[in-house]
Amino acid sequence: MKTMGIITKGSLHVLICLLLFMDFCMGDDEASSIKLNDDVLGLTVFKSDIKDPSSYLQSWNEDDNSPCSWRFIKCYPNNGRVSEISLDGLGLSGKIGKGIQKLEYLKVLSLSHNNFSGTISRGFDVLNRLKRLNLSYNNLSGSIPSSFVNMNSLRFLDLSGNSLSGSLPDELFQSCSSLRSLSLAENSFEGQLPSTLYRCSYLNNLNLSNNHFSGNIDFVSGIWWMNRLRSLDLSYNSFSGSVPDGVLALHYLKRLHLQSNGFSGPMPADIGLCPHLNSLDLSHNLFDGPLPDSLQRLNSLVLFSLSNNMFTSEFPPWIGNLSSLEYLDLSSNNLTGRLPLSIGNLKALQYLRLSNNKLIGSIPAGLFDLGLENMDLSDNRFNGLIPIGSNSLFEALRNLDLSRNDLEGTIPGEMGLFANMRYLNLSWNKLQSRIPPELGLFSNLTVLDLRENALSGDIPEDICESGSLVILQLDGNSLSGPIPDEIGNCSSLYSLTLSHNNLTGSIPKSVSELTELKILKLEFNELSGEIPKELGLLENLLAVNVSYNQLIGRLPVGGIFPSLDQSALQGNLGICSPLLKGPCKLNVPKPLVLDPDAYNGQMGGHRQRNESAVPMRSYHHISLSVSAIVAISAGVLIVTMVIIVSLLNVAVRRRLEFVETALESMCSGSTKSGSPPAGKLILFNSKLSTSGIGNPEILLNKAAEIGEGVFGTVYKVPLSRQGRFMAIKKLATSNLIQYPDDFDQEVRVLGKARHPNLISLEGYYWTPQIQLLITEYENNGNLQTKLHERSGSVTPLSWSNRFKIIAGIAKGLSYLHHSFRPPIIHYDIKPSNILLDEDYNPKISDFGLARLLTRLENHVISNRFQGALGYVAPELACQSLRVNEKCDVFGFGTLILELVTGRRPVKYGEDNVVILSDHVRVSVEQGNVLDCVDASMGDYTEDEVFPVLKLALVCTSQIPSSRPSMAEVVQILQVIKTPVPQTMETP
CATH class of the missing domain: 3.30.200.20 (Phosphorylase Kinase; domain 1)
Structure with missing residues (x-):
């Protein structure tokens, strides 16, 4: 009986599908004898094309006479016909089949946030009677079919977050007079906008963001004259041209987002005549000229971002009139002058970023009395003291960046009141105080950067009291005393850099308790004793530099230490390493008496610490003999060279x-x-x-x-x-x-x-x-072609070749960075600049050409490096006058990720722009590293691929000083390729 029941039910399903097919093929007279509900038939066929892993559609029973009692279905009460299907976010997959066309009275179809795939059927003629269609955030592909032209009754259309591509048919919007909301965002559409778009004259919301649209939209689509628009989002495309003064026509506009395009020219002078505007984002374009005074009329403005343009004017004195502002970003422009005191009137402000301008004067004290969560005033010319008020709103501040200014005086102890501070950067100023012990009170601080000031005194013992610190950078100060043993409390520390100070004493063993540590820089101090052997147990340590101290003795056996090169060890009293020519001095009760001058050459002129222990008379005699021999030899050599x-x-x-x-x-x-x-x-x-x-x-x-x-x-x-x-x-x-x-x-x-x-x-x-x-x-082409543009007949790069390419690029960059003074910086590391010989050995091209430029300004960077999106280090895009070798390290890290994953560095995906480094970092943190590896390269060694991926993430750190040098990268790659046995000892 059980078997019969299954067969009977299966036969019924086949029969229903057959009847539906007959209804499609036969006329009304031929099908008149079939008295089944069309809606049941249509929904049954629709269900048969999809997968429902959570059985949400279990109530959809083909034996029912009506679907009105089914979940997610709504019907008209007067005739019992289906009016709405809403299946949003149910994890459904499969195709959107033709069964949906049987629903003659359907007005709402919403299938968003599922996994439907395939193309949108050309027979999707249900569109001409729908009022609302939402297919957003699925995996639909292909182009928009011509049937979409028939949208006579459609009021809401959302196709965003798919993989749709191609250009939009020019006749697409011939019949769109009913359309009120249109979103095609987060797809791969390209080309110019259809000339018929202006016919959608009743549109309230238009979102075309995160595509590849291009062209000058002023004269093609008529967007600027669609006077009923409330929201217009064209961001993250390749539009160009100017925005006309006709923005006045958009009187009801509330949201205007044009960021990350190629718009140029001045901002429309009448933009302030859009009185309802509450969100304005024109960032990452090529706008120039002064800021229009009409902006001060936008009293409803909540978000205001003009960053990464070329605006040239004094900082607007009327900014304090925009009392509704919560988000203000004017960074990376050419704004001058002082901050007006009225900026303290912005009581609703939570995010303030004015970095990379030419602002001067003191920082208004009123800024610290606001309820700010983020404040970035870095890379300007602010001077004077750091003003700290006494407001209880201290607790709101989470991120504070005042770096690269001319601030003086002390670090206020009141900063300890910033209870929720996570990021504090005061580097590259002229601060002269001790490090306040109150900074140890931060319970959530993850980054503390105080580099390149004139700080003195000891490192506070409780600087890591909270245990949340990830990056601690105190380089380039005048700190003295020992490294506190309490440094071991920094259990989350990822980077510890204390170089170029006057620190004394030994390296504490407690550093070995920092199991997450990847970067340790202690060079140019006065540290003494042996390096604790326990540091060799730090498995995550990728970069170490202890050069130019007074260290002695053997290196730790394990970890990265056996592979350190000379540059990371030189300039010490007696570290035992075959790479160093100086003496090996062990820490014994009676130290060996050494000739101090035998090691002066290796000290590099850093410090002359010891007096001679050799009798002067004997030393003088030897010097004369050597001098005579050298003089005679030099004379003969010079005569010979002149002739040659x-x-x-x-x-x-x-x-x-x-x-x-x-x-x-x-x-x-x-x-x-x-x-x-x-x-x-x-x-x-x-x-x-x-x-x-x-x-x-x-x-x-x-x-x-x-x-x-x-x-x-x-x-x-x-x-x-x-x-x-x-x-x-x-x-x-x-x-x-x-x-x-x-x-x-x-x-x-x-x-x-x-x-x-x-x-x-x-x-x-x-x-x-x-x-x-x-x-x-080189006749074997470039890496771009081999990795992303190869034809189907070309064999993908193997892992051995990919590792060879990574290691070769690292060696080439290390040579450029460390063999020249000043170093040769590439500025444009990407696959198209990596040529390959017949054996797939990489050769870097176009290196150092920025040396031939008279200047490297923001607009030069913006124009020249648009093609390198994803490879450009953050500081190169935003702080182009303060760059160094770490820009190349960032590009190199991105290139590693590209080689390992086979993906491009930037992809337009579901969540706006998907950055490859962010994607890999999340996968690594979640333990899904295998999902990142390019399957096309065949077999690979996990013990090599995974450490290389982690190295890439270190290289693409947002903070330049957290990235290793290329010399350190070469060392790390050598360790990855040829692991050092744990039993190996350094002589």
């Missing part, structure tokens, strides 16, 4: 005369015989021949072009005599050094950079009109 150089000069001069003549037509056009050369050619390798390069028309034509980068266009040029090719980059001349001597000096520095993992610069050609760089050429 003289002969070489003759040969080189003749060769350069030939080369200069040969390349003259390449870069300056053909000239008459006997005419002087039009430009300056310099080749660093005299073996190069320019025969066969030809004239400029051949050299710089489109066919020879192989790529275009941040700094110019690259061409592939044959050298016929040698059967090889060279790459020639035609530099974009905007903002380049204009004087040939200065240009020559900078390019020669880059020409000296010779490393197996760098594309070598072979020479250059300069005229006032054109500048060319001549480099070696």
